Each structure stands twice: as C-alpha cells, then as structure tokens.
Amino acid sequence: MAQVLFLGGFGRSGTTLVERLLGELPGMCALGEVVHLWQRDLRDNERCGCGSRFSGCTFWRRVGDLAFNGWTNVDVDRVHALRDTVERTRHIPRLASATTAPPEVLEYASYYARVYAAAAEVSGSPVVIDSSKHSALAHVLRWAGDIDLRVVHVVRDARGVAYSWTKKVARPETDGTQEMTRYSPGRSALLWNAHNAAFGLLARRGVPVRRIRYEEFLADPRAGLVRLADFADIRLHPTDLDFLRPEHADLRVGHSAAGNPMRFTVGRLPLRRDDTWKRALPSAQRRLVGAVCGPMLRAYGYPINVEAR
Template identity: 65%
Template sequence: MVRVLFLGGLGRSGTTLMERLLGQLPGVCPLGEVVHLWQRDLRHDERCGCGDRFSECGFWQKVGVEAFGGWENIDPDRLSTLAASTERTRHIPRLAFGPKPKGLAEYSGYYSKVYRAAAAVSGAQVVVDSSKHSALAYCLRHIEDIDLRVIHVVRDSRGVAYSWTKKVPRPESDTDEQMTRYTPARSALLWNGHNASFSLLGRLGVKVRRVRYEELLTDPKATLRSLARFAGLEESATELSFLRAEGEGYVADLGPGHSAAGNPMRFTIGSVPLRRDEAWRRSLPVRQRRIVGALTAPLLASYGYPLAGRTA
C-alpha cells in the first residue's frame, strides 16, 4: 500500500512551497498537481519541474511504463469525461454520503496507479500530490490500496484574494498564457467552499492535518517535523539540513524535482528565502479587504485569524 500526502486548499495558499519543502525530505517523492497531468502533460506536453518536456522526462516516462505500460495507453479525453462526472465540487455531497457517482472507481484507479508507480520508480516511502482540489480528495478516499493523509493548507483569505488578482505567467506554456485570475469576492467564496470541504473530510474519517501558511513561514523546521511525523516518516527524515537560519527568518536550499504541474515556483532551484508575502496589507484596496473579511469571517475566526490587525 502506497502512502499519499495530498496537499489541499485553495490555490495561492502556499501549497507549492509546502510541496517543495516536503520534497527535500528523505523518502518523499513530490509529484506536483497530478490532477492536471492528463491534460497539461499528456495532451500538451508541458514542462516538468525538472525543466524537460513531459515526453522527455525520464522519471515520468518510467512512471508511465510502470503504471500503464506507457502513456500512449491513456486517453486524455476519457479522463476529462470521468472528471466531469465525478471530480467536481458539486459532487462532494454524493462523494461524502453517497450514492457514489458513476465512473468513480475507474477515475480514482488512474490516480492509484500513478501513485504506486511513482513510489516504485523513486523508491520513496511517501508520494506527495499537491492537486489541492477538495473534490479530488473526496474521490481518493474511496481508494482501498492507498494510505491517504491530507495536509489542509490554509492562508489568510485576504492574502489569497489579493494573490488571485495578480497577473502570473505560466512559464511552462509556449504561449503568453497566464494563470487564472479571480475577483476578491469570487476568491472569498471559493476559499470558504474549499476549506469547509476539507474540514468535513476530516470528520469522515480521513487523516487530516491543518497547517497555516503563516505558521510554516514563521517556524518551518517545527512545522516540517510535525508533518514528517504525520506522514509516518522515519526520524532521520527530520534532519532538515536544507533549512538554515538567516537574519530573522530561514532560507531553504531547493533541489530539482519532477512536479507535473503547478505554480511557477516548482521550477525554482537554489536558495529561497522563506518570508511571509503580506503585500495584500498595502495593495489590496480597503473596500475589497473588508468584503473578503466579511464573507470569510466565520472560518477566519475558527482558524485563528484576527479580523483586524496583524495576522497571528
């Protein structure tokens, strides 16, 4: 049985940084956002986190052979059809309480094969999927041959809302394509929905550990040691030699990885300062900040975020 760490939450909450840090631990194989593998990689042959095209990445080609006898045996159109009928937010009530959507077993089976193949190819104890989608996590809970553990990554909703307004290019694309953008009100509603879904997932018996982005940046060593224990890694995995104190914070020395899709940070190699991104405090208009705060106030309070003043 392969152990899977699923990083969940709304995008722009720090999941890519979390994955990159976890990926430096011995025995951990980060896979990126596997949910996008079928279209962005198989169909469009975008670049892996290592810099190579998916079709030229030795790691992913070995995974394809191990899992399916080669990626040519996978039909991306079939995956799109299955995703539409199973892995959507509107299907979460059925995924949680039944009856299960038709095609769930087939759709989830593709992920199971990828996880098991990646563990076999890498020799890792744990594989990390940073897909984030709450509906996918609900699909994965029905797979019997994986040990699913979810890290629910939360960030202050106002910081998330501001991040979704920014123009961020997708460097893996051959065009001038940019990442999706949302209005602050739209991102606030998505923030509520995704985070509430992960809270419910924990009550359904899935192992869920909530981590705040701000805590990760304040004390990355303590956070990663706690998550290594949650993942069931050996004690030697918590040496954390890739993290070093510098000034009032930390710097992480990141090596290359094979993230199939995700935030552009997956291409970053070398020394990365770990600092809170709180540009929203000066750049998100006050009116928009208040709207987001009002829409997300109940969950903000439950996660320990003050509605005014500095983030804890």
C-alpha cells in the first residue's frame, strides 16, 4: 500500500514551498502536482522539475514502465472523462456523503494509486508527496483501498492569496510562452472559502488531516518539517535538516511533474514571508476579501483588519 502525503489547499498558498522542503527529507519523494500529469506531461510533454522533457526523464520513464508497462498504455481520454465525471468541486458534497464509492471514482483513483506505488518503488521512498492541492481529488483518493492517504492542509491568509492570483507569472515549462492563471480578488476569495472548507469536511470523514499555516511554517520551517515528518511516520535525525539555513534552503534536483516555477529551483531557495500584499493590494480589494472570507479567516487565527504597510 502506497503512503501518500497529499498537500491540499487553494493555489498560491505555499504548497510548492512545503513540497520542496519535504522532498529533501529522507524517505520522502516529491512528485509535484500529479493531477496535471495526464495533460501537461503525457500529452504536452512539458518539462519535469529536473529540466528534462517528461518523455526524456529517466525517473518518470521508470515510473510509467512499472505502473502501466509504459505511458503509451494510458488512455488519457479516459482519465479526462473520469475526471470530468467525479473530480469537480461541485461533486464534493456527493463524494463526502456517499457510503460506497461509485465505480467511476474507484477507477479514477486507481490511476493515481498505480503512479504512487510505482514512484515509491522507483525512488525507494516509503512516502510519496502529491501537491495537487485539489480538494475534490483528495475526496476521490480517500476511497482508494490501496492508498494510505494523509492530508496536509496548507492555509495562507486569503488576502495574500488574492494578491498572488493577480500577478503575472510566466510558466517556465512552456519556455515563457504561457502565463499561469489569474483570478480577480473576489473570485479568489470565493474559491479560497470553498477549497479550504472542503478539507475541513474531509477531516470529518475520517481522513487524517494536519492543517498548517503558511506564515507559521515559514517562521520556523525546521520545527514545521519535524512535525510533518512525524505526521507521515518518518523519524528524522538532526543532520537530515542540514539543508536548512537561517534564511534559505539548499535544494537538490527534483522530479515534480507539474506546479509553479519554484519546482525548477536548484541550490539556494530564500525562506522569507511575502507580505507584499499588505501594501500592494488596494484597500478596497483587501476589505472585500476580508469580508468574504471573514468567518474562516477568524477560524484559522488570522486578523480580520490588516493595516497597509
């Protein structure tokens, strides 16, 4: 049975940073956002975190051979059809309330289970990390009997998230020809509420969920990693954290299938909070997001009123 540490939350909440740091720990293998593997990697042949095209990455070639006897045996159209049928945010209430899993849910989850098991064997790691974030996918995966699913729910202040979604960010894997999706602050506030609430619902369905706040994790990443490793049943030696420095981390090459540009970082990665939103996000938009997300901000321990700095 593959043990999967699923990093969930709404996009731009810091999941890639958490994934990269966790991936440096012994016994853990970071896979990136596996939810995008089928299109961006199998179909579009985008670049792996190691820099190679997916088809040329030795790690992923071995995973495909072991999981499916070669990636060419994966019916991507079928995976997409299953995704459209079961893995949508609007389907979460049905997934959460069901007493048995529909066949389509089990079939869709089986594709991920085979990838996870193969990646664990190829890497020799007992824990694989999927930073897909999608709450609906996490609700699907809970039905897979051959996955030991543990969820790390990463939360960031909704106003910081809203500001991040307004920025133009090029996608390096497309050689700069495409940009990452952008949302208006109002739209991102609604999505922030929906996705974070969905992970709370997942915890009430018996799935082990550990919530962390991005800001607190960055304040003391060493302690944060120790707690997450313990959550994954990985015991660390003090030297296992030597890659962490007071203000940066030294990263090795990874094999993230998809994700934000940080997955390509090798060497020094600065570790500092990004509070630019406190001065850059217009006050009207800051108040709008604060009003829409107020109850959940308060529940997560964030202040409702934030002065611009």
